[in-house]
Amino acid sequence: MKSKYTTIIDIARQLNISKSTVSRALTGHPNVKEHTRKAVLELAATMEYQRNSLALGFSKHTTNTIGIMVPEFMSTYFPSVIVGVQDVMQAAGYNVVICQQNESYESEVSNMKLLLSYCVDGIIVSHTKETRNFDHFTLAQRRGVPLVFFNRVPDDMNVPNVVVNDYEAAFQAVEHLIGIGRKRVAHLAGPESLVNTRQRRQGYLDALKKHGIPYNPDLVLSYDLTTEKVKIYMKHFLDLETPPDALFAINDPTAIAAMEVVKAKGLRIPEDIAVVGFSNDFSAQLVYPGLTTVAQPTADIGRTAAEMLLTEMKAKVKNDYTIKKAPTVQLPTKLIIRESTMIKGKAKKR
Amino acid sequence: MKSKYTTIIDIARQLNISKSTVSRALTGHPNVKEHTRKAVLELAATMEYQRNSLALGFSKHTTNTIGIMVPEFMSTYFPSVIVGVQDVMQAAGYNVVICQQNESYESEVSNMKLLLSYCVDGIIVSHTKETRNFDHFTLAQRRGVPLVFFNRVPDDMNVPNVVVNDYEAAFQAVEHLIGIGRKRVAHLAGPESLVNTRQRRQGYLDALKKHGIPYNPDLVLSYDLTTEKVKIYMKHFLDLETPPDALFAINDPTAIAAMEVVKAKGLRIPEDIAVVGFSNDFSAQLVYPGLTTVAQPTADIGRTAAEMLLTEMKAKVKNDYTIKKAPTVQLPTKLIIRESTMIKGKAKKR
DNA sequence: CAAGAAATTGGAACCGTTCCCACGAAAAAA
DNA sequence: TTTTTTCGTGGGAACGGTTCCAATTTCTTG
Numbered sequence: 001m002k003s004k005y006t007t008i009i010d011i012a013r014q015l016n017i018s019k020s021t022v023s024r025a026l027t028g029h030p031n032v033k034e035h036t037r038k039a040v041l042e043l044a045a046t047m048e049y050q051r052n053s054l055a056l057g058f059s060k061h062t063t064n065t066i067g068i069m070v071p072e073f074m075s076t077y078f079p080s081v082i083v084g085v086q087d088v089m090q091a092a093g094y095n096v097v098i099c100q101q102n103e104s105y106e107s108e109v110s111n112m113k114l115l116l117s118y119c120v121d122g123i124i125v126s127h128t129k130e131t132r133n134f135d136h137f138t139l140a141q142r143r144g145v146p147l148v149f150f151n152r153v154p155d156d157m158n159v160p161n162v163v164v165n166d167y168e169a170a171f172q173a174v175e176h177l178i179g180i181g182r183k184r185v186a187h188l189a190g191p192e193s194l195v196n197t198r199q200r201r202q203g204y205l206d207a208l209k210k211h212g213i214p215y216n217p218d219l220v221l222s223y224d225l226t227t228e229k230v231k232i233y234m235k236h237f238l239d240l241e242t243p244p245d246a247l248f249a250i251n252d253p254t255a256i257a258a259m260e261v262v263k264a265k266g267l268r269i270p271e272d273i274a275v276v277g278f279s280n281d282f283s284a285q286l287v288y289p290g291l292t293t294v295a296q297p298t299a300d301i302g303r304t305a306a307e308m309l310l311t312e313m314k315a316k317v318k319n320d321y322t323i324k325k326a327p328t329v330q331l332p333t334k335l336i337i338r339e340s341t342m343i344k345g346k347a348k349k350r
Numbered sequence: 351m352k353s354k355y356t357t358i359i360d361i362a363r364q365l366n367i368s369k370s371t372v373s374r375a376l377t378g379h380p381n382v383k384e385h386t387r388k389a390v391l392e393l394a395a396t397m398e399y400q401r402n403s404l405a406l407g408f409s410k411h412t413t414n415t416i417g418i419m420v421p422e423f424m425s426t427y428f429p430s431v432i433v434g435v436q437d438v439m440q441a442a443g444y445n446v447v448i449c450q451q452n453e454s455y456e457s458e459v460s461n462m463k464l465l466l467s468y469c470v471d472g473i474i475v476s477h478t479k480e481t482r483n484f485d486h487f488t489l490a491q492r493r494g495v496p497l498v499f500f501n502r503v504p505d506d507m508n509v510p511n512v513v514v515n516d517y518e519a520a521f522q523a524v525e526h527l528i529g530i531g532r533k534r535v536a537h538l539a540g541p542e543s544l545v546n547t548r549q550r551r552q553g554y555l556d557a558l559k560k561h562g563i564p565y566n567p568d569l570v571l572s573y574d575l576t577t578e579k580v581k582i583y584m585k586h587f588l589d590l591e592t593p594p595d596a597l598f599a600i601n602d603p604t605a606i607a608a609m610e611v612v613k614a615k616g617l618r619i620p621e622d623i624a625v626v627g628f629s630n631d632f633s634a635q636l637v638y639p640g641l642t643t644v645a646q647p648t649a650d651i652g653r654t655a656a657e658m659l660l661t662e663m664k665a666k667v668k669n670d671y672t673i674k675k676a677p678t679v680q681l682p683t684k685l686i687i688r689e690s691t692m693i694k695g696k697a698k699k700r
Numbered sequence: 701c702a703a704g705a706a707a708t709t710g711g712a713a714c715c716g717t718t719c720c721c722a723c724g725a726a727a728a729a730a
Numbered sequence: 731t732t733t734t735t736t737c738g739t740g741g742g743a744a745c746g747g748t749t750c751c752a753a754t755t756t757c758t759t760g
Binding site for chain 3: 017018019020021024031032033036055058059060061
Binding site: 367368369370371374380381382383386405408409410411 | 736737738739740741742744745746747
C-alpha cells in the first residue's frame with residue numbers, strides 16, 4: 001500500500017508466482033498455463049493494473065509513440081493535418097503527442113529535445129518561421145529517430161517530406177488574377193526563412209513574366225506573418241500613387257486581414273482590388289466576400305506524412321539520407337474561385 | 351559505439367570517475383569539485399549527452415510534464431485555451447503534451463491511459479461529447495494525478511475546474527434577442543451529455559419566462575454537433591408553420607452552419623431571423639453578416655486552469671476531493687453584438 | 701516405466717538515472 | 731597534534747518491465 005498503483009510485482013506476490021510469469025501472462029506470451037494466465041488477468045483487472053510505459057520504454061528504447069511538431073494551430077491548416085496523422089497512426093497502433101511552438105524557435109528546440117528524451121519512435125515536423133538553424137533536426141537523425149517534414153521543409157536538408165507544388169499553385173493563382181484583367185498585382189509574401197515564401201514568390205514572378213507584365217518591386221513585400229504588419233503593409237500598398245488592382249497573399253489569414261484594410265478604406269472587393277489567398281482555411285469561405293484561394297489537401301498531407309514515417313520507422317536498417325535521396329511526395333492543389341476574384345455579372349448570388 | 355546516444359556511464363568511463371559524480375555534476379549538485387564539474391560538462395557537450403527522461407521519470411515517478419486533453423481543435427476555442435496553458439506551464443518549467451480526441455470517447459479513454467502510463471504530473475481536461483462514463487478520470491485521481499477541468503465539466507464529479515457562467519451568458523444572449531423585438535426564439539442545443547448544453551438551455555428558458563414568452567418545445571432541438579444535423583434541424587425550423595424569428599445556437603460553428611441554411615433559403619439576417627452564437631470563435635467576425643456571440647476569455651481560461659493545476663501538483667498532501675470541496679473559478683463572458691442581431695438603421699456599414 | 705521432449709516457471713541481468721550511505725582526504729576547530 | 735567537520739567521491743540499491751537461460755514439472759513415447 002506504499003504506492004498508489006499496481007506493478008507486476010504486486011500481482012506476482014499476491015499469486016505467489018514470479019514476476020516473469022506475470023509479465024508473460026500480461027503480454028500474451030504463449031508459454032503460460034491457461035490457469036495461471038486467467039488468474040493473472042483477473043487479478044490485474046481487479047487491482048487496476050496498468051503497464052508503466054516509462055519502464056517499458058526505458059528498457060526497450062522504443063515507446064510506440066510519435067510526436068508531431070507544428071508552428072501554430074490557430075488556422076485550420078495544421079489541426080487538419082494533425083487529424084490526418086492521427087487517423088493513420090491510431091490505425092497502426094501508435095500514440096500521437098502534439099507539440100505546438102507558437103512560431104518560437106526556442107520552443108521548437110526544447111520540444112524537439114523533449115520528444116527525443118522521451119524516446120519517441122519518430123517525429124513529423126513543420127518548422128517555425130524563426131527557424132534558421134537546423135541542428136536540432138540533425139540531432140534527431142544522429143539519434144536514429146526518423147523525421148518527416150511537411151509544408152515547411154528545411155531546404156538545405158535532405159529529408160523525407162510531403163509538400164504541395166507551391167510554385168505551380170502560386171503561378172496559377174496569379175495567372176487567374178491576370179486572367180480577370182488585373183495588371184498591378186501586389187504580393188504580400190511571408191518570411192524569407194520559409195521555403196514556401198520563396199517558391200510562391202517565384203511563381204508570382206514567373207506568372208507576371210509569362211504575361212508580359214513587368215515586375216514592380218514596390219508591389220512585393222515580405223513580412224513576418226503578424227496581423228499588425230499586414231495592416232501597415234496593406235495600407236502602404238493602397239496609398240501608392242497607382243495602387244494595385246489585385247493582391248496575392250502568402251496565406252488566408254494574411255488575405256483576410258488585408259481585406260479588412262481594403263474594406264475599411266471603402267474600396268470594393270473585387271471591383272477595386274481582387275484578392276487571392278493560400279491554403280483554403282475554413283475562414284476563406286466565411287469571409288465576405290468569399291476568398292479565392294489555393295486549396296491544400298490537408299488531411300491527405302497528414303495521412304501521407306504518417307505513412308511515410310511508418311515506412312521510415314519500419315526500415316530495419318535506418319536510412320541514411322546523407323548518402324541517399326530522401327523520399328518526397330507532392331500532393332495536388334486546387335484553385336478555389338470565390339467572390340473575391342469574381343468579376344461583375346459572374347458573381348454568385350448570396 | 352553500440353548505441354547512438356550518450357549516457358552518464360559513457361562519460362564516467364571516459365573520465366575514469368563514477369557515474370554518481372557525473373550525475374551530480376550534471377544536475378548541479380553543490381558537492382562536486384569545480385575541476386571535475388567542468389570536465390564533465392565539457393565532455394557531455396562534445397558527446398551531445400542528453401538526459402534520458404524515461405529513465406528519470408521511471409525512477410522518480412514524476413516527469414515535469416503535464417497533459418492537456420481536448421475534444422477537438424478545428425474551432426479556435428480549444429487551440430486558444432491551449433496557448434494560455436502553455437504560456438503558464440512553460441514559465442513554470444513544465445512541458446505540455448496535447449491530446450486531441452476527435453470527440454471520441456474511446457480516444458479519450460486511451461489517451462488518458464497513455465498519459466497516466468507516461469507518468470505525467472497532471473492533466474487538464476475538457477471531455478468529449480460522447481463521454482458519459484467518468485471512470486478514466488477517477489482512475490487518474492486514484493493514481494494521485496491531479497486533474498483540472500475546463501469548459502466541459504463532469505457534473506457529478508467534484509473536481510477543480512475553470513468555467514464561465516453558461517447560464518447567465520445564455521440568459522443575456524436570449525434577453526438581447528427579445529430586446530430587439532423577437533418573440534419566437536429558437537434554440538439549437540448541444541448533446542445532453544454536456545453540462546454547457548443544460549445550463550445554456552436553462553438560461554434560454556428562464557430568459558423567455560422572465561419576459562413572459564411561453565416556452566414552445568417545437569423551437570428547441572438538441573443535436574450532436576455535426577454539421578449535417580444543423581442543416582436538417584435548421585431547415586426543419588424554417589419549414590414550421592410559424593417559423594422562428596431568432597436563433598440562439600449552442601456555439602459559433604452551429605450558428606454559422608445555420609446561417610448558411612437561412613441564406614440559402616433566401617431569408618435575410620437579421621431582418622427575417624436574428625442569430626446569436628457562443629464563444630466568439632475567430633470565424634464569428636468573418637462570417638457575413640457578423641455574428642453576435644458570447645465571448646469567452648479563452649486564453650485566460652487556459653492560464654487559470656494551468657495555475658490551478660500547478661497549485662494541485664504542489665500540494666504536498668494530495669487534496670482529496672471526495673471529502674472536501676474542489677476549487678472552481680468562474681470567468682466573465684461578454685456579449686459581442688454584431689450585424690446578425692442589429693436591427694435596420696443601427697447596422698454598421700460594411 | 702524410464703528416458704527424452706515439451707511445457708511451464710523462476711532467477712537474474714539489463715535499461716539510465718538518482719540518491720542514500722560509506723569512506724578517505726582535507727580543512728577547521730580543539 | 732588530535733579530533734571533528736566538511737568536502738568530494740565511489741558503490742550499490744531502487745525504479746518496473748522484458749527476456750534469456752536454466753530448472754522444474756508434465757507429457758510422450760519407446
